[in-house]
Amino acid sequence: MRDAEIRELPGLVGEEVRVSGWLYNARSSGKLRFLVVRDGSGYLQAVVFKPGAPESVWAEAERATQESSLRVVGKVKEEKRAPGGVELQVEALEIVQLCPEYPITPKEHGPDFLLNNRHLWLRSKRQHAVMRVRNELTFGIREFFYRRNYVQIDSPILTPAAAEGTSTLFETDYFGEKAYLSQSGQLYLEPAVAAHGKVYCFGPTFRAEKSKTRRHLTEFWMVEPEIAWMRFEGLLDLAEEFVSELVARVIERCKEDLERLERDISVLEPATRRPYPRIDYADAVEKLKGKGFDVNFGDDFGGDEETALADESGKPIMITRYPAAIKAFYMEPDPNDASRALAVDMIAPEGYGEIIGGSERIASYELLEKRIADHGLPRQAYEWYLDVRKYGGFPHSGFGMGIERVVTWLCGLSHLREAIPYPRMINRLYP
Template sequence: MAMRISELAAFSGQEATIRGWLVSLRKGGKIRFLVVRDGSGTVQAVVRQEDAPTEVWERCADLSQEASLEVRGTVRLDQRAQGGVELAVRDLIVISDAADFPISPKEHGVDFLMDNRHLWLRSRRQAAILRIRSQIELFLQVELGRRGFVRVDSPILTPSACEGTTTLFETDYFEQKAYLSQSGQLYNEAAAAALGRVYCFGPTFRAEKSKTRRHLVEFWMLEPEIAFASLDDVMDLEEDLISALVRHLLKEAADDLVVLERSPQALLAAAQGGFARITYDQAVEVAVQAGQPVTWGEDFGSPQETAIAAAFDRPVFVHRYPTACKAFYMQPDPERPEVCLSVDLLAPEGYGEIAGGGQRIHDFALLRERLAQHNLPEDAYRWYLDLRQWGSQPHAGFGLGIERTLSWLCGLDHVRETIPFPRLLTRLYP
């Protein structure tokens, strides 16, 4: 079994075999340097003409970038090598050639890189993003598990719109119409009544013709839902999770953040928690002050969101939006029914809304009234109404967009780099 490159440093002076891909080849007259990557790290393999067998020396003359290799040699600590460790090559086998690999270490345009996304993933930067994505997904789930949350997977194929707002992908379900899920929330509410604290985590689909650096057609959302919880409980949980996540990444993903040239400085405030909680009314004031006027009652546009978030050095909660601009299931504020117990979490630096949620309507009659007001078919929501008929309870939850969160944490300029194979308005390949 080959050793992983990340483990090599501990075996100085010993013989080791690694398997990986050629990142670059530098040739001198009597010495050749191969940088090899195996997913755990990269290492410089040194081939000296005087030390290596002739056939190995010759084999290294025209290796192509991304050729897959098996390299055997002696592990050596050497300050001249990047990372301080290198492999003095004794034997080398080319597992598969990679002539004319399309992606060179030089610059490429977006269109070209997206067409070659399957190969682009091999680059240092993309690999770093994918590692951080994995860490985020794991960390958040472990944290929720620690707090007694049960993961309950919600369906992807659904009979009707969850919120009745955004455009859905329609598909044929044995001569019946079905839609790709845009949220697992409604099903989560059923699960919360069974298990108290639940979350779902999976892909969601929006058939909107959005074409910006913040939009994906298919994206992943983590959606906790808590029985007997209030709006404040939800904000507490969001703040705890996000700040803990930032602390975790600053510690455990430091190397990858360096690769991404993301300064830890930008995340220090968020790591401390203490996210401001302002009302929609206050947010309107902030937007107006920043020269981005809003008509009361309307949801914020992207420029307003950016202006509001720019007033804070860490994510900010905006709560109690006008009832009219939010989904039908939002619980109205008992003290002021024209606003609802909803909350959006806006990330700093123009990354916009990364989470949205709030307290759900738990009263049967009110929910039924809202369905009618929104022209939603009661038949399709029969089961959802049932939840209010038997053992209803105040409950709340939120949905956290993984890609936007990742985009902010990594300081990326487009969400397309946060997901292995992005689905965009104009792109379904590869």
């Protein structure tokens, strides 16, 4: 007899094994009791047949409640009627801890209740699948960059000043000084790119905006690559390669999870194929006007506008060359039109919104100096950032991708809050 994970059982038919896990659900019919056991690696139907089992085993099988932790011993049997194709014929059963009435029943629940019980909700099938997709995505991201010889540079969470103004930052006390939780690692990446050439950071970021939409969290994860000597066109290629490769990876390696989430893979497949449509901001404005939207050149796009643009193809689209006035101070102006920035937003299809924002960065010391002044930012706080241009300046580009937005899109979720283990939102800091 050996210990086995449920995922291994199809290869252990005929063998006697011990499986340790939790009771997901139980069904019984007189002399027959089905225990659905989960152990994180899968779901197992364990069967106890009263006439064939010792009385104590039957009694324990009857006593076991939903989510009781337990160990079952028995022979693995091929069984078409069982989910997964195999089942366990229980010979011994030990309840490790009898679970009292479990709050999350096998019926529908509301979001407030589920979020209050997020620590338990994580055990349910859908949430289990989402976290596995997230895991595949984040590992894929690291592998993508590792294979291309990027160096991961972790940016600080506690920062002395805002990247783009202080209004959206969480403020905290730092030994009598004001400190802010980082809203982007990008500025700290730029000095590092001068050291390593190709770098990225990957960590949590914080926005104190009182956003109440399905597309916002106050704490979310962002991956931000930054590349020396890369120009705008190269950045567009990189973003496209990055996303298409990650989508393909998740489709290939998370088939079961996506199936459990009832995500139609054929809808995701166009995103595995390059190129993605690229549309100039000015053309996007015209296109939206043609669709009856009330937008003018110079406006930023809202969620509805983004959705309308993205829905034309099943792929993400890249909107390029936004007006400089509505973009960040550090973005390089378009050499053909200084009123525009070499900035890109990638919009996911199906209304999932912006997943990437990026740009070529200002390379000139003098221009950056002027922009900092124009935006009313405290020069002193950005001295180190200006040094990237002062001591051997160079063109460079980068983007940021929001992990939860991508997970939400890949899984076909209706809300970002399911894409992170413990969502932090306005009015929610528990559990």
